[in-house]
Amino acid sequence: MNAIPFGMYVPGDSILHRLDPRVKMGATLLLMVLPFAVHGLAGHIVLSTFLLALVLIAGVSLSDLGRTLRTVFWIAFLMFFLYLFTTPGEPLVAVGRIAVTRQGVLSAGIQIYRLCLLVISASLLTFTTSPVQLAHGLEAMLFPLERIRLPVRELAMVLTIALRFVPTLQEEIDKIAKAQRARGVDLSAGGPLRRARNLVPIFVPVFVSAFRRADELAMAMDARGFRGAAHRTHMRKLYLGLQDLLAALVVLGLALVTIWLK
Template sequence: MNLLLPGMYFAADTALHRLDPRVKMGAAMALMVLPFAARHPIGHLLAVGLVGAAAVLSRAPWRALLGTLRTVFWLSFFMFFFYFFTTPGRPLLALGGVRVTVEGLLAGALQVYRLCLLAVVAALLTYTTSPLQLTHGLEAMLSPLARIGLPVRELGMVLTVALRFVPTFFEEIETISRAQRARGVDLSSGPPWQRIRNTVPVFVPLFLSAIRRAEELAVAMEARGFRSQPHRTRLYQLTLTRADAIAALIVLACGTIGVLIR
């Protein structure tokens, strides 16, 4: 079974890897919005320049980075033709009843550029930030919501447990699927109703195994002194450095200029 990962973390010691996950997540959000919010070519140039600089700093393999664009190929294709045929404006070409316009061509190209930039930003974030760092960053960014009673600390714990069990269940799904195939269950052909029915012998044992593992995990956690209480401490604390402040300021400045310039 293949993992459908668009951009997997790779361990390295680059300036981008060392940045605080909160700064990287905030910057990624800003860079995802900038191509939509910018109204002037300078805004788009700033967005492309920042993403290009981040790609160089990350030392991510170019082939892998460009490979992430494959994940948005069909969406880009669809969006391009949707805007190409539906945008009114100066006629460029008329074939039968269908008229395409200069504005349509530009609007379609703009959508493709935005999608490609978004895909590269998302890939750069996940290439340079481990899933555990992303979890810590997310928990830290959501922490103000804990004041209004939302279970943010619990979410951090749940995400950490979930990441720990991903390889376990990946293996378990393979084992159960193989066992059911050995018994003659066909998971990938036949009419839709048959395929849906054939997933039952995989899903039901999977959920029961999950419940058993949750019970064992709860006993193991409490045996090691875990208590679900609000004031827990962390082994690894997130701390902002000068490099984080500089990176945040650069993105903030470029983002503000990119949005305000008309």
């Protein structure tokens, strides 16, 4: 129940953890594009070495990384066979009209390698950035949109509060499921339709209590003088430090070098 598949946040104190979330988001975007923009063996070697180094710096264990990569296993599996059998070229093995070509093997390999780099880059961000920091970074990046009356601060607040209540809700579901099981509801009995129906006695009380919670939360916010985000003091300002600047330069440099290398 606790397995959040795609790169859960791993608390730590590495340089990657301390970087400004905006820099990290920008860098991640760039790193996700690079595997597709680089077209040379040397470039690819530099790029994957760099990513591997980042993984080590972030202090992410290889088993965590492996677990993240496993989430895309079936996509990779499918992709592999699609490329293997549909790429025309010089046949290696042929069974009837279906042929595995040299080019097919090569491009299947390359696509899977790209997919893995993509996943590693994306999960590096979520491994080293807490959801709350991500929300702050997003808020800071979208802040210019306030000009066109997009309520960015409110949205960020909604996001942070929602994230805060995920574990609370999870505990509640757990508690209610236990209570219903104690009264004899068998959650795993029957076919898919029956099992879906079994969830009704869990979700109804969960929703009821979530609404009650929301109501009380709104009252508690009201009682503490909340009048919308516009009246609030701006507290959590993000500052770009020297290390953020350096990190941005390093990633930009890497992009230029790997694309230039043939």
